[in-house]
Amino acid sequence: MHVPDGFLDAPTSAATGAVAVAAVGVALLKARNELDDKTAPMAGLVAAFIFAVQMLNFPVGTGTSGHLMGGALAAVLVGPWTGVLCVSVVLLVQSLLFADGGITALGTNIVLMAVTTVLVGWIAFRLLQAVLPKRLSLTPVQAGIGAFASVPVAASVFVLLYAVGGTADIAFHTLMTAMFGVHTLIGIGEGVITCLAVGAIIGVRPDLVYGARPVLARRELVIKKPAVA
Template identity: 90%
Template sequence: MHVPDGFLDAPTSAATGAVAVAVVGVALVKARRELDDRTAPMAGLVAAFIFAVQMLNFPVGAGTSGHLIGGALAAVLVGPWTGVLCVSVVLLVQALLFADGGITALGTNIVLMAITTVLVGWVVFRLLQLVLPKRLSLTPAQAGVGAFVSVPLAASVFVVLYALGGTADIPFDTLLTAMFGVHTLIGIGEGVITGLAVGAIIAVRPDLVYGARPVLVQRELVIKKSVVG
């Protein structure tokens, strides 16, 4: 989903750049509430993991391949605002050192992959936590569903941006069908990888998973209540 230079016109790129700067600025402030002695080291590890895994592509079909975006994964592991910062740093390094995504399109890529996927993945994850039983065993699947939903939605945001400021005349419905279809398949891979990664960490150190904290707190309250009772 890395957008190269020249795909969007200057006004659209400038607008997404402004949105990216604003949201990252808010994230820098909000992340202070998420970071502690557990999430701070995890943030660096999450960024490094996403950077490494994004280099690995899996086939989707018809000569198309996909890779992990990692937005929902970062949100569940270290919190949504810290997750925005983690993915943004990855995208910045990729654009500056590896020419993966254009420099002028950096704001667009941050909006799509470091903001949309993180926030959508987190919202879906939290909604599932609220409506489903508070069980730690459900956390990986909930994270996987959040990751799956976030990818085609981010692709849909790109289609809207392209309709507003694309540099080529591509019919909206054609682009939407192609992007949504391909990224739905990519989202399946994203969901599986996210669920497995979250599940592996929960199996050994559930306290390191930011998204699992509400469940752990609930479990501790139940245990204390049963002991007192």
Template identity: 65%
Template sequence: MHVPDGFINAPVSVAAGVVAAAAVAVSLRGARRELDERTAPLAGLVAAFIFAVQMLNFPVAAGTSGHLLGGALAAILVGPYTGVLCVSVVLLMQGILFADGGLTALGVNVTVMGVVTVVVAYAIFRGLLGLLPPTRRSVTAAAFTGALLSVPAAAAVFTLVYAIGGTTDVPIGKVFTAMVGVHVLIGIGEALITAATVGAVIAVRPDLVHGARGLASPLKLRVDGALVDVPAAAAAPLAAGAGSTKKVWVTGLVTALVLAGFVSFYASANPDGLEKVAADKGIDQKVEEHAAANSPLADYSVKDVDDARLSGGLAGVIGVGVTVVAGTGIFWAVRRRRTEDLTATSASTSVSAG
């Protein structure tokens, strides 16, 4: 659903940019409360994973494909504020390096693909968890539902933005019907990917899933054939190994590299939901060439590499690498700022007490 340059007029693009900038600013402050020494590097990994999976377009209808938006997945894994930042990092890398999503439309894309998907998905997710039993299965089911509904919600908001600032005079009712209809189907794919990923992480490290916090079971030992709770003092050393995220991080990074570097070659070549609706309904009549169209990585291929498989694979690997480095750097900086704030607060409290 990457909106290109020329779909939305300048005033509305600027307004969307202001909304997106405000959302990112709020998210930077909110992410300080969500990130710690374990989740900061994982947030960069989540951004890289979303980048990789977005390269895997899957067929959803005749001549149409879809791909992960990622807002629901990021919000549930690392928190809603950090989730907005994850998607924003991905969109920025895609726009600058790969000419995917217009630079003048970056605010629209962050608002629609980042803010809307995160807010809708996480609100539904938390609401369902309040009604369902506090189990890991409930987390996975709530993740599925939140992800499913977040995609048509994003399509509806795009249609609203186009109704206000679209550059082509087309029947908005028909655009709305087409956009929401095809993105309901794409939402099913989004839900399956999100639920599968969240379920996989919960199975090995539920403590690393932001949306599953509070569901961890106490450690147990088998004594004379019966399972008994481990006392807190004894449980601490047993759980010490759970503090390391290295294995999860390496596994996730390797998975992202394989998906982007190899599996992406087999992705559907059909236009995605927005591209298909734009062509069918005529909202792409004033689309503009991307400012980074001559980038060495434009269209997810490496310039001057003739072999399509190798070119696309190298572009995917580079994209994952750049995204994980940029994302991890940003999230570590946010985490460090939180530490500095806590230190300053502690020092101030000590001085006052003295």
């Protein structure tokens, strides 16, 4: 979903740039409440993982491919505010060094992939945690569902932005149908990757997963008494 230069007009790109700056600024302040001796090292690893996995595309149809966006994954692993920062850094590096996403469209890409996917993925994840049994084994599935939901929503936000400031004359319903359909398929891949990644970490160190902390806090400490000879 990396938006290149020229897809949106200057006023729309400037507006999304302002929103992106504001969102990153708030995230910088709020992330202080999430970062600790466990989350801080994880943030760097999460950013590196998302950067690497975004380089790998998986096919979703003839001539169409998708890649991990990583917003929901980052939110579950290190917290939503830190997740916004992780994905924003990845998008900045990709734009400046690899020309993946336009420089003038950087604000748009941050709004779509670092803000929208984190927000939607985290809200869906927390809602599932609230209504489903508080089991650690469900955390990867909840994260995967949140990741799946975040992708078509981000695609829909792009369509709305394009309807406001798109540089080509494309019918709204045509663009929405194409974007939503393709990104629903991409969302399946996003959900699977997110579920597997979160599950792998929970299997080894569940305390490193930010989104699993409420579940871990509810677990009772069971002390086994030594057997009497």
